[in-house]
Structure formats: C-alpha cells, structure tokens
Amino acid sequence: MKIVVLVRQVPDPNAVRFDARAGEIVSGTAQAPNEYDLVAMEAAIQLQESGQADEVVVMSVGPAKEALNRCLAMGADRAVAIDLPGSLTVDSQATSRILAAALKAEGYDLVLLGQETSDGGTGSVGPQLSVALDLPFASNVVALDASDRTLAVQREVEAGRQIVELGLPAIVCTLTGLNEPRYPSLKGIMAARRKPTETKTISDLGIDQSLLEPSVSWGRLFLEEESGEGIILRDVPADEAADKLIAFLNERKLLG
C-alpha cells in the first residue's frame, strides 16, 4: 500500500503572536507542522512498520520546509513540495485543486490528512479532495485498522464512536485521539537529510493559474469584545464569599 500524507505548515501555536491593531499574526512567527497532520503522519509510519504500507510520501502546498523535514525525520520515505507563485493567495478550494492534481500524478492507495488546520481551520480540504478524486472518505478518525484492500476506521461522533469500512483507495482525516506522534530521533533527523524532496510548480502539474483565483477572501482578524456582566469578589474570606454566592444564586432562583 502506498500512503500519501498531506501536511500543512502553520504558525507554531506555542509561539504565535497576534497584532490586534493590524489584525494579523506577527510576521516571522516560528512555523510548525499542523498538529493533526502529525497524527496522520504517525498513523502512516505505524502502517509501514507493521508491514501494511510499502511507501509513505509526505506532500505539501506552499512554504513547508520545517514541516516536511519533521515528517521525513519521523520516517516518511520522501517529500513532494508544491511551490506557489509569490503573488498567489490560495483559498481552500484552490489548495484542494492543486493537491488533487499532485495526488493524481503521484498515485496512492490511501491519503491521510488532518481533520483541520490550526489557522485556516475550515476542515474543507479532505471533503473537497474526496469529490475531486471521487474517493470514499472518512472524517474525525480516532482508530484505524487496514487490511489488504479495505480500511476499518472509528469516527468520533457526538455520543461515542462509529465504525466505518472503506474500500481502498480512500481519504481519511485524522484527529488527535488516533495516536501520539513520535518525536524524531537523532538517527531519524540524520536520515532525513539524505531523503529526497521533489519540488513541483503548478505549471508542472498542468494547472492554469487563472483557475486558482480565490473565491473566498480573508479579512482582518479581531478579538470579540467581552460583553458578559459579572460580580468579582476580591479579598473576601472564603466563608463570606460562599455565603454571598449562595445568596446571589438564591436571589435568581438558581438553587433547587
């Protein structure tokens, strides 16, 4: 089985700084692989270690050097980096168009990707690829069992889990419950330096740039104004605070 893992590089959630006045993330923020994508990567490596996958390829659209290196160090065999022209802003639909063309060129039995990114966060790339490639699709996957030509997965649903079976080739979006992504070992980091990264452009993929014009445009980021009213008790002994709280709740008939 050949697995392609889709990985997006995002601002590192532990380092990200937001400029409220400009309404944007401060430029120069450290970058990291999207968390759910590392879960997809770990699942792919586990399938390879158990002998069910022959090859694991990691693929990304846009700047993703750090993310691809991390995945190669975790155990991916090789990487495909798709460069975007500097002037081009892509929305999720354009991203999916590019990934669909690159996946067709690459070939795959299973495509693993994260449920959503920590910045764009539309959760739309998986479903869009499923339509573009006409493939069976499962989202919110927290357990995965592969056999020769089928996949049994568990999906997290509101009140529990649901088991879904898919014929391969298929697309699966992963959630954090699926596994604990490994930290690359020193040996893995050294090995990654010798692994190939193929760089492609959108014209290599035969895509006409005019078809990638965004149909959704992003505005500035802003924080919602807090409007909730409340009473804060400061420097009050605990028993007095408890009495005040009970009186407050009683007044509003909130205690049974």
Ligand SMILES: Cc1cc2nc3c(=O)[nH]c(=O)nc-3n(C[C@H](O)[C@H](O)[C@H](O)COP(=O)(O)OP(=O)(O)OC[C@H]3O[C@@H](n4cnc5c(N)ncnc54)[C@H](O)[C@@H]3O)c2cc1C
């Ligand atoms: C500076 C900036 C400006 C942007 N401007 C716009 C804009 O104007 N309009 C707009 O609609 N969007 C804009 N985006 C969003 C960006 O194009 C989307 O984040 C991207 O298209 C994917 O959508 P998503 O993040 O919602 O992915 P999701 O659908 O949430 O991602 C699900 C999974 O798909 C995979 N995936 C997603 N993206 C990639 C990728 N590039 N390569 C490989 N795998 C991937 C990952 O496995 C991910 O976990 C902007 C992003 C940035 C950083």
